[in-house]
Amino acid sequence: MRSTPAGRSTPSTADLQALLDVSLTALALLRPRYGADGAAVTDFACAYLNPAGRQFLGQPAQAEQSEETLLTLFPNARENGLLAFCARVFATGVADHFEVSYTADELDHSFRVAARRQGKQLAASFTDLTSTPCAAVETALRASQAAETVARADAQRQRATLARYLGRTHAAICVLRGPAHAFEYSNPTFEQLFSGRRLPLGSPLAEVFPATLAQAVVPALDGVYASGNSFFGVEQALTLAVGTEPASRHYFTFSFDAYEEDGRTAGVSIFAYNVTEEVEARQHTEALQAEVLAAARQQLHERDTFHEVFEQTPALVALLRQPGHRFEYVNPAYQALFPGRALVGHDLAKAVPELQAQGFVDLLDRVYQTGETYFGAEMPFVAAPAKGAPEHVEYFNFTYQAFREADHVAGVSVFAFNVTPQVLARQQQQQASQALSESNRLLTATNDDLDTFIYTASHDLKTPITNLEGLLHALQEELPAALLHAPGVAPLLERMQQAVDRFQLTIAQLTDLTKLQRAGAQPAETVDLATLVDDIRLDLTQQLSASAAHLEVDVASCPRVSFAPKNLRSIVYNLLSNALKYRDPARPAQVRLRCRSTEDGPVVLDVRDNGLGLTDGQQGQLFGLFHRLHDHVEGSGIGLYMVKRIVENAGGTITVQSTAGVGTTFTITLPPTAVGPLTPALPL
Known part of the structure; x- marks a missing residue:
């Protein structure tokens, strides 16, 4: 000590x-x-x-x-x-x-x-x-x-007996103590909601539950603990990893109830039932139908339980019992199909003879005899019309399914939907589609006839205009030199030759018009855009030299374009030649051709010049057939029309921005193309 x-x-x-x-x-x-x-x-x-x-x-x-x-x-x-x-x-x-x-x-x-x-x-x-x-x-x-x-x-x-019961029940049960909601008891079903691990006794719920779940649950538990009033939840959705399964959405019906010790609230109990399967089944129409019909067959004496569902659904529901397919139940939707007729308690063949006449009773007999379910899709049915009303056809999707009592088929349940609006709408759509196909056929025939006419007319006009040109040349050779160079004769002969040249150009472009209908059908090829522009530059050498124009070409971002070669050449040639043709004589011509593209994106081609430009009114007439907005230069008014048709036939667009006296920019957007290796800009 x-x-x-x-x-x-x-x-x-x-x-x-x-x-x-x-x-x-x-x-x-x-x-x-x-x-x-x-x-x-x-x-x-x-x-x-x-x-x-x-x-x-x-x-x-x-x-x-x-x-x-x-x-x-x-x-x-x-x-x-x-x-x-x-x-x-x-x-x-x-x-x-x-x-x-x-x-x-x-x-x-x-x-x-x-x-x-x-x-x-x-x-x-x-x-x-x-x-x-x-x-x-x-x-x-x-x-x-x-x-x-x-x-x-x-x-x-x-208590031990209750504990054994709670350990085996499918309900998730937990007892929490005190304002911190510390775990005092949880049965295996409750623990299974948290990967099957044992929950730490004495630990507050907020420290054990996942944060999101605790935020949703704790306020409700606080309310129950403070007030003593129970809190109920019906089919509430929670995301949990139940057992060894990955986290997924589950549904629970539960109650939070306060319990007392010594006259004061000591804690809160949780009683929850996992109703995920029931909710998911109800969410699917077929499962809902099966549940409702199964309940009607097996628990007909509990009809009141499902009465409201049957009474309010737009689907047609009926229960037929042997012998004679006697109507045992019909909901209002089914009864509305046969207004004024007594159905319940009567055999189907007598109450609704048209069903027998149209073969539906034979189907019911087969289901009753074999027990095999019959599904009908968009079956037509003609109900006997009310007095003075016209006869009309209605269409139904329906199920005939046998129901059993004591392992024997006792009757047939009917579950049907009226799909008349959908069927009629599809029929109208088919008729409209047929009419559209016929219109397209006629339009195609008309276009073919128009192409044939243009081709024939341009072909037949070539010979007379060629003869006229020959006669004009012969006339020039026959005229004396003095008369040929007379002040009034030479200009007249020159204008005649210009008229012949324009006529020949128009005939050639009319011939090209007949090819536009087939432009979209021409196969696309990989075109080297820089080479194509270089070839066009050679064709325009005379115009470039005469106008002392500076042409800048930048195709670095899309050197290779997938397009019909002839059509792409026609687009670029017309835009460049127009830029040179309609230059402003008061200043040197500046023309820039640029192409840009992104991976899997559209190809954008633009041509910008500093030429005469266009007014707003002229821009509205720019792409019209045979429209010419400047008469001081040669042209037939068909080139831009052809460009627009080629671009649109290929699924692209063409736009123009212009200011009179400043210049014009044409922008062409073509569908996505394959872009090859980059090359530097090509200055011309």
């Missing part, structure tokens, strides 16, 4: 060991064991038991090599709440006591556990209430408590 400054003695280790050895109270030091996640307390290892404790628990005087645990010493510790009590005291650090009943040697016993956290261990004492000696003055009290003890033991048995 050692003396303290206050004169009191502190027991030595040997003295304390002697006290523990002679103590009649069972004492133990328990060390927590954790689950795989390192957070949840799943059991307690018995680090020390004094002799009274070993006697109390029926253990040998000397400890074996293996270490006892709370669950091996008390197999029902999880069901009777002892494990949860120890975990809570260890987690909170608040000392507490707990009474529990158990059965041993076919006798009911009751003991009290007092526990307090001691560092990283839990100190506990166990007092057997049924064997503790009593003073004489307590005898009467003990006798009066005997009934209570028996009742408590019975309650404990009931």
